[in-house]
Amino acid sequence: MESLETPKKPRILCLHGGVSNATLFKEELSIWPDYVLEKMDLVFINGPFPAYRDGIIVDEHFEWYAKDDETYGNFEEGIxxxxxxxxxxxxxxxxxxxxxGGIVTGLLPGLQEHSVYLTKVPKIEHVVIISGAKLGGRTFPGPKIAETAFSSPINIPSLHIFGENDFARETAPELAEAYVDPLVIYHHGGHEVPKLGIVFIFIF
Incomplete structure (x- = not known):
């Protein structure tokens, strides 16, 4: 009699927000129910650059790129x-x-599709973007590689989450529009991780 193997959980890389870290992001996501979190193998990493607030380094907090640097000089280093x-x-x-972290996440599949970055790793199969925006879009200028990333529609399953009191609510839809058939959740909160449930079945 053949043994039944336990289905492999999707392994998900988790990118925190600016002026934050892996531990804080893990705590933010802990409000999701166990039956959602148990479906995924979540791996949290810190950004590569120290975070600043009012010109002062915030200890043990990190960023994926220098958001106050209009030249995006360290963006590709972060990728x-x-x-x-x-x-x-x-x-x-x-x-x-x-x-x-959601802004960066939104770019990654396009950069991979056009062989700009992530050529050493398997294809990204899906993304979840919380309060993200389109870098290089109507509101946020971006590095040249952002134009390449969004030069064609990104055709992978994507979940986009933002709130009615979220300062990203004006820009998050533009990022969703860069994907083919995005799944969008609009909640009543702000710039935060909302409580979610069964919807994850549709993407993972």
Whole structure:
């Protein structure tokens, strides 16, 4: 009699928001019910750059790129860092990001599709973006590689989450529009991780 193997959980790379860290993001996501979290193998990493507030470094807090640097001089360095983490800690099936981490998450599949970055790792199969925005869109200028990432519609399952009191509510839809058939959840909160449930069945 053949043994039945336990289905493999999708392994998800988690990218925190700006001026935050992996531990805080894990705590934010802990409000989701166990039957959702148990469906995924979540891996949290810190951003590569120290975070600043009012010109002062915030201890043990990080960013994925310098958001106050209009030249985005370290943006590609941050993407390369993420790719290295994916090589070392993967393979990964998908990426989940919030705020600044969501902005970066939104770019990754397009960069991979056009062989700009993430050429050393398996194809990203799906993304979850919480309070993210389209870098290089109507509101946020971006590095040149953002144009490449969004030069064609991104055709993978995507879940986009933002709130009615979220300062990202004006820009998050533009990122969703960059994907083919995005699933969008609009909640009543703000710039936060909302409580979610069964909807994850539709993407994972």
């Amino acid at each position: 390369a860092y993420i790719e290295d983490c994916m090589v070392k800690l993967g393979p990964f099936d998908g990426v989940l990001g919030k705020s600044q």
